[in-house]
Amino acid sequence: MRLVIAVVQDQDSQKLSDHLVERGFRATKLASTGGFLKAGNTTFLIGVDQTQVEDVMGVIRESCQAREQMLNPMNPLGNGVEPMVPYPVKVQVGGATVFVLDVETFAHF
Amino acid sequence: MRLVIAVVQDQDSQKLSDHLVERGFRATKLASTGGFLKAGNTTFLIGVDQTQVEDVMGVIRESCQAREQMLNPMNPLGNGVEPMVPYPVKVQVGGATVFVLDVETFAHF
Amino acid sequence: MRLVIAVVQDQDSQKLSDHLVERGFRATKLASTGGFLKAGNTTFLIGVDQTQVEDVMGVIRESCQAREQMLNPMNPLGNGVEPMVPYPVKVQVGGATVFVLDVETFAHF
Numbered sequence: 336m337r338l339v340i341a342v343v344q345d346q347d348s349q350k351l352s353d354h355l356v357e358r359g360f361r362a363t364k365l366a367s368t369g370g371f372l373k374a375g376n377t378t379f380l381i382g383v384d385q386t387q388v389e390d391v392m393g394v395i396r397e398s399c400q401a402r403e404q405m406l407n408p409m410n411p412l413g414n415g416v417e418p419m420v421p422y423p424v425k426v427q428v429g430g431a432t433v434f435v436l437d438v439e440t441f442a443h444f
Numbered sequence: 445m446r447l448v449i450a451v452v453q454d455q456d457s458q459k460l461s462d463h464l465v466e467r468g469f470r471a472t473k474l475a476s477t478g479g480f481l482k483a484g485n486t487t488f489l490i491g492v493d494q495t496q497v498e499d500v501m502g503v504i505r506e507s508c509q510a511r512e513q514m515l516n517p518m519n520p521l522g523n524g525v526e527p528m529v530p531y532p533v534k535v536q537v538g539g540a541t542v543f544v545l546d547v548e549t550f551a552h553f
Numbered sequence: 554m555r556l557v558i559a560v561v562q563d564q565d566s567q568k569l570s571d572h573l574v575e576r577g578f579r580a581t582k583l584a585s586t587g588g589f590l591k592a593g594n595t596t597f598l599i600g601v602d603q604t605q606v607e608d609v610m611g612v613i614r615e616s617c618q619a620r621e622q623m624l625n626p627m628n629p630l631g632n633g634v635e636p637m638v639p640y641p642v643k644v645q646v647g648g649a650t651v652f653v654l655d656v657e658t659f660a661h662f
């Protein structure tokens with residue numbers, strides 16, 4: 336048994352949830368923050384058999400691959416104040432940090 | 445030293461907290477979601493000596509044992525709309541998923 | 554690779570975050586509760602190389618060392634009701650509980 340702990344940007348969290356369910360993996364989700372961008376993220380706890388680690392890693396990789404995206408300037412306050420970034424910029428989104436831990440004992444009651 | 449990670453339905457969370465305190469175990473609780481029912485749950489982190497793993501597993505089992513319960517139909521919005529389930533149904537509540545991990549180093553400052 | 558799980562009083566959480574960033578450690582933070590005082594706390598997940606465990610433990614110790622503090626009585630409701638503790642008392646604040654776990658596999662996508 337292994338415990339997979341995956342920290343995933345909020346942007347990809349729903350996609351990862353859906354893909355895990357599709358593949359029959361059960362996950363527990365915890366709201367978290369941190370990393371360089373201080374953006375919100377989600378920490379997934381996924382208990383899997385040792386033989387499924389590669390599968391679940393594949394699901395995480397395909398759901399959360401880091402990629403570049405154009406960020407359009409917007410003024411979320413709509414108050415006429417100039418946005419801090421007045422032109423579209425390329426930002427990196429997505430990505431996941433994954434720790435796989437050995438589980439000494441597993442139980443379900 | 446072992447780290448016990450227990451994911452528990454919110455319904456049993458307070459009972460487990462109380463029983464852990466009664467038995468002298470200290471736990472850290474994190475709000476979490478997930479599992480089949482998407483119901484809210486609580487993730488407990490409990491650091492215990494290797495010799496106490498069986499004890500703490502017993503406390504979790506007795507506090508969170510899965511069981512059946514009659515769910516009465518209710519219309520939570522009180523707006524005259526038919527409830528989705530118009531008759532009492534048996535649902536499974538409770539249950540816990542528990543991972544025991546080996547701790548390489550433990551420290552308290 | 555090691556996963557350091559540190560449970561830290563909210564009071565010290567920002568200081569620990571800042572010091573970790575200063576030292577180049579990336580952390581994921583989860584809101585948590587529990588321990589004797591039921592006070593809010595923060596659970597940090599910090600992935601580090603085996604050779605950095607001592608360093609990160611030092612950062613946690615210096616940021617979160619338990620210490621005594623005078624707690625002044627205050628009536629937070631401002632409603633004329635007597636505070637429960639009508640004179641300054643010494644309370645222990647700070648402190649951290651830290652678990653270091655071995656990581657079998659680490660990945661970043």
Ligand code: NI
Pocket residue numbers: 354
């Ligand atoms: Ni898809």
Ligand code: NI
Pocket residue numbers: 463
């Ligand atoms: Ni009881």
Ligand code: NI
Pocket residue numbers: 572
């Ligand atoms: Ni400082």
